[in-house]
Amino acid sequence: MFLYLLILLAYQSSRWIPKNRRLKFQIVNAMFAGLVLVPQLYVLTRPKSARYCRRPLLSNLVASVALSIVATGFSVVFTVLDAVSQGLWASCHVFGLMSFGQGVCSAILTxxxxxxxxxxxxxxxxxxxxxxxxxxxxxxxxVKGGLWLTKRRQQ
Structure with missing residues (x-):
C-alpha cells in the first residue's frame, strides 16, 4: 500500500500548485521516486542477495521493484494531466489492490x-x-477511508 499512498500523495500535492508551475514539483516527484527505487535496486544487484534463503525474498524484491516503476509512472502521469480519466483512476485503484497484496506477501515472507x-x-x-x-x-x-465514509454518511 506504500506505493499506492505515494501516488495519491503526489496527485493531491500537485493539485495545490498551479498547472503552469508544476515542473519543479514533477522534478521533486521524480527524485523522490528515485529515493524509493535506488535502495531496492542496490540490494537487488548486490552479490550477497543471490545467496540461498529459504523464503523467496529476492523474488519479492523483484516484484516490489516492478511495482515501484509502475507507481512512478502513475505519479508522473497524475501530476502531468489536469483532468484524470475514470479509467486511469480505476487502473490506479487496481494497482492499489496489487500493492496491498504485495505488502501482505512481503509481511508473510519476511x-x-x-x-x-x-x-x-x-x-x-x-x-x-x-x-x-x-x-x-x-x-x-x-484512517483516511474511515474519515471519508464518516463524511459521506453525514451528507
Missing part, C-alpha cells in the same frame, strides 16, 4: 524468514522496511 537475516542481511532488511512502510501506509489509508 516474518517467516528469520534465518535469512543471517544469510542475506541486506535483502532481509529491505524486506523488513517494505513491510513497515506497507503497514504504516495501510493504517493511514484506513
Amino acid at each position: 516474518l517467516t524468514a528469520a534465518s535469512c537475516a543471517i544469510t542475506t542481511p541486506e535483502l532481509y532488511e529491505v524486506s523488513f522496511c517494505i513491510v513497515v512502510a506497507s503497514v504504516l501506509s495501510t493504517a493511514a489509508l484506513a
Whole structure:
C-alpha cells in the first residue's frame, strides 16, 4: 500500500500548485521516486542477495521493484494531466489492490524468514522496511477511508 499512498500523495500535492508551475514539483516527484527505487535496486544487484534463503525474498524484491516503476509512472502521469480519466483512476485503484497484496506477501515472507537475516542481511532488511512502510501506509489509508465514509454518511 506504500506505493499506492505515494501516488495519491503526489496527485493531491500537485493539485495545490498551479498547472503552469508544476515542473519543479514533477522534478521533486521524480527524485523522490528515485529515493524509493535506488535502495531496492542496490540490494537487488548486490552479490550477497543471490545467496540461498529459504523464503523467496529476492523474488519479492523483484516484484516490489516492478511495482515501484509502475507507481512512478502513475505519479508522473497524475501530476502531468489536469483532468484524470475514470479509467486511469480505476487502473490506479487496481494497482492499489496489487500493492496491498504485495505488502501482505512481503509481511508473510519476511516474518517467516528469520534465518535469512543471517544469510542475506541486506535483502532481509529491505524486506523488513517494505513491510513497515506497507503497514504504516495501510493504517493511514484506513484512517483516511474511515474519515471519508464518516463524511459521506453525514451528507
